Amino acid sequence: MARRLIVRLFQGALTIFGVAVLTFLLEFIIPGNTAHAIAPRATAATLREITKTLHLNAPLWVQFGDYMKGLLHGNLGESYVQREPVSTLIGQRLPATALLAGAGVLVEVVVGGTLGIAAGLKRWMSRGVNAISLTFLSIPTFVLGLFLLLIFGFDLNIAPVTGGMSFGALILPALTLGLGGVPWYAQLVRDQVAESLSSSYVRTAIAKGLPDRWIIVRHVLRNAFSPALTMVGMDLGIFISGVVVVETVFGWPGLGQLAVQSLDSLDRPVVMGVALVGATGVVVMNIVVDFLRMYVDPRTKLATA
């Protein structure tokens, strides 16, 4: 088990390094003069000064080396635009995004899982669940978000529309984020439940004379939710790296907004920082879920890397 953890951590570090390299390269492909982006109305002399202090003319690999050196010391650099350490900026935004990600996943699991169980257990419900799934699947996130805002925010007036962070303000973005993922969970759980119901071990459980409810809870659901756990890990990781559309629609002060703003202003250290936080989120969540799954489904212990 310890060996598995070490292997996974090593793989994770490699992944994050890969993301760092790719993001760094991508930033240089984007057209635009960085110095100019930092100080749009500066004189030519000032621009030269900026270019010099930030080593913007140094070869790409030197700049990357400098960045990685800082990174190893835990230094993500300083924002070109806001003149503040990137870690501070991210630190301000991360809690909001983490909260939204957690709430979104909760919606996915609760709504998707419930629909999936219902459809798996009762064949006649399957159609309705399919229709719901298809609906959420075909509505783009921003449309869903605006719909919810219009209905619950403006018409019914039960949810705040002004943005900012509060429990009430969390509901609509979390729903928007979560409902988009509901179809995947509903389908997965439904298929797993149906498969489990027709399995040989459930027949054994019936032959034992156990009550239906016990069979469903102890035998069917535990088997059905194990694959969904992997999906939860992936979603949490991806959401933490910033949910741009949802944060923009609802004015939620999270990492997604930060990423968009800094991309706009070519604020390279911040873009790098957000990308790295996202990559770390995905890697860490995957490792956590991997180990959680070993407790839910002991067979996965065998698949040691």
Added chain:
Amino acid sequence: MTLALSVDGLSVWYGEERAVHSVALEVPVGKVLALIGETGSGKSSVALAAARLLPPRARMEGRVLVAGEEMSALSGAQLRRLRGEKVGFVTQDALAGLNPVMRVGRQIAEVFQFHRNLNRRESAARAVESIEQVRIPEPAAVARLYPHQLSGGMRQRIMIAIALALRPPVVIADEPTTALDVSTQADILRLVRELCAELGTGILWITHDMGVVAEVADLVAVMYAGRIVEHGHAASVFDRQQHPYTRALLRTLHDMRAGQPGDPLFQIEGQPPSLNTVITGCPFHPRCPMATSLCATEEPVSQRFGGLEGTESGLVACHHLGDQAGAMT
């Protein structure tokens, strides 16, 4: 002769297709009845119907008596109470038959929890006893393992322990040794024989393996196209082979055991009829070397031979009973 299990007029349909045609079987207390047939002969449907475990889309008709109690008419809570208590069930593949995410001890303990109203600790202790009963060393340690951590033979022993947990009068086993290698298979067969004699359990053993039948069975019923064509004591079925189909089955076994490498194996010509074939006359007549025009038009009824009770007796559904001695050998 007290009967552990008695099945009468049992028919099973899957939609419009009829898999089992008025089957009658009797398993005496403490005996093993081997129900043998090819894939698709309906033997597993008989097993599932007798255990009342048919899938919802299937429909059954007929009577199933377990230790004198009618099982076929029950449903809901009444049926649930008798499951495990009166009938134990052993599946073909124990790896699939056991819940992969639950410790095996727990899977046995559940049975005691519900049928004996024991708490978790007491039922766990009874589960360990059950594991010990199927001759697994260190039962307490094994109880804490998951199915995938056990060998195939051990898993099948756990399945048997579940089936026997409440000492039911009947155990129905659906090809329990098919997935095992030959030496493990022999161990399981010996274990089942011993436990069956020890506890007085009647066993309905479904198989397609004549070798297994020879080792485990007191009685044999041969199924073909959803019908029982021969039913009798193992010794008489093996010695006298009244039905041409039984004889052909046994000849394949004989060829396999006694033949030289390279010798062609004996095969029964043709294919068994599929479920939607309309059968007139004897279901075996298209493949039977002895078929006459009578066989093609009229379905034979079961006839008794060799007296009523002795080990030389049995039932055979063939028009040519008596006039075919040695015809195929």
